[in-house]
Structure formats: structure tokens, C-alpha cells
Amino acid sequence: MNDVLLSVTDYNIVYEVEQPVHAVRDVNLELARGEILGLAGESGCGKTTLAYGINRLLKPPAVITSGSAVLHDRDGTDIDVNALTSAQLRRYRWDKVSMVFQGAMNALNPVAAIGDQIDDIFTTHRPGMKRAERREESAALLDLIGVGRDRLKSYPHELSGGMRQRVMIAMALALKPQLMIMDEPTTALDVLVQRDILQEISELRRTFGFSVVFITHDLPLLLEISDRIAVMLQGGIVELDSADRIYRHAQHPYTQRLLESFPSLTGERGAFVRSGDGSQSNGGSAA
Amino acid sequence: MSYLGRKLAFYLVALWGALTINFLLPRLLPGDPVEILIQKLAARGPVTPELRDSIALLLGGDSDAPLIVQYADYLRGIVTGDLGVSITYYPQPVLEIIGQALPWTVSLIGIATVLAFLVGIGLGMLAGWKRGSWLDNLVPVTTMFQAVPYFWLALLLLYLFAVVSSVFPVSGGYDYVYASVGWNWDFIQSAVYYGTLPAITIVVSSFGGWLLGMRNMMVSTLSEDYIVTAEAKGLRPTRIMMRYAARNAILPSVAGFAISLGFVVSGSIVTEQVFSYPGIGSTLLQAVNNSDYALMQGVFLVITVAVLGANLIVDLLYGLVDPRTRARS
């Protein structure tokens, strides 16, 4: 079995507006199985566009102009994402790569019970499942993520922000995908909830062994949970290294600036890294 | 207050408003409807003092009682179902005449409105879903239909399909030579045949509004995050369109039903006149032309109550289709 889950090569995405905007340029990336890769950078640097591109969720005028994204499936087949027909693409989505979006408020359908929104996934991807099986599976997911099965019939507006984000994660887990793309999953949440959810994600990763692409502008947060971090600037990856090395020996001046821009209370570099229960106040500045 | 409670309270206030307008209009506006009415009645036979009082109660007049007492008496009369006596159909009570005309209008406008809603929402959904498609580019054309007055479209259709080519009958609600009113097949067949052209008129001139509203709402809804979620989940496009986009986009159309219904009802009154349809609209105009004020006031009241009732039902349905309204209760 290959150790690499996803290879992105020479990836370019252009917004074909009157003056074309090169949103992602010449990105090369290899994601290992079970790895958490952080994708950092300021807003507008192309990190979300890149992530959407991997799932082919871009809409015109965004165009993947060149490059490829290949997912090396568990069973040994290679899936060239760009070559999928729309039917294949639908089967590939969520089954191989699921997503957790920023601001779970609007990411959930406001007029459907969350149980039905999880159920949707099974009816589409696992047509053989019986109704009772689907319900049990959905309930188990909600239990697993700490929302509780009694919430199956709840609507999104009846849940807190943290709960909604947990439901999103439960949905993302439904088909046991090999890759989960998380786009600012904790940005809108308060620090304590954020912390819980991050721990949850780490644990789930250990249990199920999926890889994560974690997108955020919050570099300290990434340093904490990622195995490796890619720093993006104006559509290109300027630095890609292990979290530890990025933290201690950032090479690119932009990365250094990013690190410096997060203040620390004690004055020492490194104090901003959140270490569990004591230093919550530092995290607040980044949240 | 619960959603249900607030709705009921609002419609009670609206009903009270309508009753009050109905009470004040004949009293505040110039002219002496009571005298006109009594003169007309006198031509048909002796006017008893009781009848005179009953008319004065409805329409005001030279009563010595202060306005507030008149108002209380008027409300009491309405509650007991006393809407006065028609002079056009003397001595038939107003309530009875309205009872005969109402089923015609309710079935015609009811069916036509539901059809227009379904057609408009369906096409609007598709137009918004495939933005820039041929259907979407036809949207401005369909709103042209809205600019066409109901009655003129009715005239045109009548001219084309009843005068030039006699596909449909020129006027009336059923063929009174061959069918008699009642639950028999001949009558139903005849009523459907006679009702088709008026119904087409109402559908054609009102579906454009639903279409445009739904189309625009679809466009806004499609840029919501939950649509992207649905796509990322790999759901089939039809499912995304129905369960995610349309299910949300339809809400304002349902909520805006009140406004549209008023327009449809207004348009239908004139349409009935064009087709000489034996409904409530024709009755209203007949009353107006004969200065049959009691009948006129009664018809206005019944139309208003019917519209309020329909809106209340739609609002209650809205509570069912949007879980967020339930949550507030």
C-alpha cells in the first residue's frame, strides 16, 4: 500500500474574469496517509480555492487551467480527479474526500432535520442500506461526536455553533473517507469549544486513520495540531515543512512575519502555543 | 406569544379593520345611500319601519344614535349574519345571494391560483437552477404577461377562442339549457368547460409573478453554503435542486402569498365581468350598478374575509414548512 494518499502536481487555478486572476499557481503537494497537513496563509491567498479544486467544487469563472490531483485509493487504484465524469465525481465526493466548512451555520440546510441531512449521504452513496440501518448509523455518528442521538430530529437553528460544527464533522465521518478537508472549521467558535473540537478531530484521526487538510489563517493553531504545514502566499506554496521545523526554523520571510504577528503575553516566542488548560488567553487573539 | 397565537391575533385585527372600513365608508363618504336604497325599495312595495332600521344600521343615515352606538349595533348585526336585504333580488337576503355566487368564484380562483402557483414555482425553480438557460432568458417575457391587464387578456382570449373560433363559450358559468345546477355529471362537465377560459386567463396573467420571485430566490439560495455542502456530499443534482435549493427558496413565495392573493382576487373580479361568470365579482358589479349598497357592502365583506381566511391558512402552512417559525413558539 502506498504511503501517499494525494498527489497534487503543477496545479493552477485561474479566475477567468476580465483581468484573469491566478488564484493558485504551480502548487505541488504530497499528502501522506493519516497525516494532518495545515494550509496557512492570509485570506485571499488561494488556500480555499486550492481545497475546492481538489474536490472540483469550483464554479465558473474559476478554472483549473493545468496540473492534476491524483488520489491513491486504499485498494490501490489511482483516481485522477480532473478526469472524472460527473457521475464518477459524485461517487468520489464524500466517499473518498469529505469536507467540513467554515461557519457551520450556513453549511447545514436550515429547513431539514440534521438526521435527514446525514441520511442523505447514505441514500446516495450506500443505496443498499435499509432505512433502519441508516438511522442507526446516523445515530451512532451523533453519539460518537458527542452530540447525542436524541438530536437526530433537531434542526440546525436549535443547536449551538459548536454543536453544529460537530454535526458537520459527524457528517464528514459518515462514509469513513480517506481524506477530510477542513476549511476554517473552528474559526467562528469560542476558544473552549474550539479546543474541544480540535481534540476530537485528533482523536478521530487516530481512530479512523484519515488524512486531514486543515485550512486556517491561525498559524499557532496549526502548529499545534498539524504534522506538516504549507504556507501559501499569492497562490503559491512558499514553504512546506513539518510543524516543528516551521516553528523553529522558518525559512521564508513571509512565514517568519506570520509567526511574529501572533503576539505572546510573556514576551517569549513560543508562549503563544496553546498547551491545554493554562494559557487560554493567548489563543483568544487568534480566534 | 406563539406563532399560531400571533397569526390569529393579527388576522383578528385585520378582520376588525375590514369591518370598521365597511362601517365607516357609507357614513363618511358623500351621498345618502340609505335614501337611495329606500326609494328603490319603495318602488317595489311598502317599506316597513323594521326594514328601514335594518338598512340604516348597515349604511348609516339619519339615525340619531351616536356613531359609537351605531357601530356596536352594526357589529352585532354582522355577527348574527344579518347583512341586509338586496334590492336587486328583493326580498332575498344578501347572505343568500352571496352564498349562491361564492362557490363559483372559490372554485375558479382556487383552482386557477393553485395552478398558477405550481407552474410559476416549478418554472422559476428551473430557471434559477440553470441560470442563463433559454428558460431563464424567457423570464422577462413572462413578466410581460403580468403587465397585461387581466381583463384585457380575457377580452383577447375571448375574442380569439370564443368569437373568432368558437372553441369555448362566450359567457356564463355553465350551459343552463342542458344542465341544471347540482352534483351531476352534465353540470360538472359543463362548468369545467365554461370555466376553462377564465381559469387560463388567471393562470397566464399571474404565474409570471411567482416565476420571477422563485427564480430570484433560487439564485440567492444557490450561493448559500449548504448548497456547496450538498454538492460536496456528492448528492444528485435533482436532489440538491429539490431538497436543498427549492425547499429553501420557496419560503418567501409562500410568505408573500398574502400580497399576491389580493392581486389575483382583484384581477378575477374583472375577469368574471368579461366572461359574465356568475361569481362574486359579477355580483359586486351588479350591486354597484344598481346602487344595491347592502349587497355591495356584503360582498366586499365576504371577499375580504375570504382573503383573510386564505392567508391565515397559508400562514399556518408556512409554520409547517419552515421549522424556524415553530421554534419561536
Added chain:
Amino acid sequence: MTDRRIDPLAGVDGSGASMTVPRRGVEPATSNLAAQPGRRPRGLGERVRGLSPKLVIGLALILVIVLFGVIGPFLVGDPLDIRDIGRTPPSGEFPLGTTQTGQDVLAQLAYATRGSLLIGLVVGVLALLLSVLFGVIGSYIGGWLDESFSLFTNVMLVIPGLPLVIVISSYVAEKSIWVLAVVLAITSWAASARVLRSVTLSLRNRDYVAAARVAGEKSWRIIGVEILPNLVPVLAAQFVLAVIAAILGEAGLSYLGLGASGTFTWGTMLFQAQNGFALTLGAWWWFIPPGVLIAVLGGALSLVNFAIDEVVDPKLRTAKLHRDKKRIKRRLGGTAEGGVIA
């Protein structure tokens, strides 16, 4: 963006003929793509060019009809002249034929156009003033005033307009065109008042309005300087809708024989055509032209309204995106579905 609840009573768009956009202009267009570097502000010139077809066609049609209504009456003969050539089809002498009493239909149409436009304009202005009073002022001041204005608006909204107009006008025997305009105005302002109210409520909470209030500006000044200018596109759209509604309403009323006495409008022409058995005797040249003019004017006004809507909410544009898509396809041969791929 948080929970966007829709008050079922709010009717959301509420615009007259239910033909406008829900939530128009209340919220800025947002995109689901977090990073969209391609957006750049559109210049004014570009905007005008982008809108031109709908706006230009709409305005041109309106201009033609207005010119016909303003200048036409001077160029035609007396519309009341009776000749013994009743109900003749269009000919060289009478391009639109004659009525059953031999009156010139074209002459009548010119006067009717003037009458209908006048009514539409007067009612449009009156209805706009009323809707500003009940929609903007109430919601800006807030409190019980807003509550009662809003309740009043909602009650007026659910009471069907035309039956009310019919009842009112049946009590007023001799109606001038002005009385008719007032009657139409007081039964047609409610829908736009509600739209204005919801927009004002959102404007009221903007930071610059709060800033003006903190700075001690007077209420009337804030309404006049900070709020009304931002309402202009919405006001324009509501005015356009009010004019359409007024012309349609007047036509309906006059067709029923309840119109202004002694005035020519499109509705009175249709009323006379109906009474002159134009329909059953096949005198199409008599009843077609007034209706066509109503339809064309209404259509032109809704085109203008479309154009206004698109200024307010760029998302609603159809043609622009269509062109973009085509261009992209042509250039790159990509598929639009499921992400575009070169």
C-alpha cells in the same frame, strides 16, 4: 451572516405585483468561495454598458409612449367627433378605424394615453409619499409608532385593493381624475411601505447611521441625508411598480364603468369598446390598441425595474454570467458542471 429568518408576514419582497426580488438590497451579495480574488469594482461606465439592453429598450418604449401621450393629442382631431361611418376598419384616413359612432380611434388613443399616464404618475407619486411616511419614517423612529404603522400597513395589505376601490368609488358619484387618483393611491401604498420598512430597518442599524446619531444629528436630517439617499434604488423600483399598478388599476376600474367621468383613459376606451359590442362584432381595432399600449408600457416599466434590481443585486444578472460561461467554454472547452477543468 446569521440565521436568516423570514417573517412570514414580512412578505419579504412585498412589492406590488409580487414581481420584485426578495431581500432586495438588504444584504450584500456574498459568494461561497472564500477566496475570490477576481472581483474588482466595476466602473460606472462599465455598469451602464452592462445594463444597457434592458434599460435602453425599456426607456425607449416608455419615451415613445410618453411622447405619443404628450404630443399626440395636438396632432389628431377631436376624439368626440361623430361621423356616420360607424365601426370601419383601419384605413388611410383613420389608421386605427372608427368606433361605432364613427369616432376616430387613433384620436381617442392619443387622449387616452395622456389620461392614463397622468393617472399613473399622480398615483405613483402619492403612493410613494404614503409608503415613505408609513415605511421609512415609522421604522426609523421605532417604538410604538413603528409597531402601529407596521400593523396598519399589514392590515391594508391583506385587504384586497380593487374591491375596496370599487366600493369607495361607487359612493362618489362624480369623480374627477384627481379623486380617482387619491382613491387608487390610498389602496396601493401598503406593499411598498413594507419593502421600504425592511430596508430602512437594515439601514438604520448601519454604523454610519449610528455614528450620525451619536454625533447628535437631528432625526429628520438623518432620514434625509443618511437614509433616503441609500433608499433611492429601492424607491425608484417601488415608484415604477406603483405606476404600473396604478395604470392597471385605473384601467380595470374604468373598464368596469367606475372610472373618472369625462376623461379619456385606456380603461374608458375599453369600457366603451365593450359597451359598443366591439368584441362580438369583431371590431378588433377598437379594443386591441389600448390593451397593447398598457401591456407595452407595463412591460417597459418592468424592464426598467429589472435593470434597477440588477444594480442593487448583481447576483440576479442573467446575461452577464451567460456570456462569461460561453467565453470560458469557448476558450478552454471545459465543463461547467462539477468544477471547470481546462
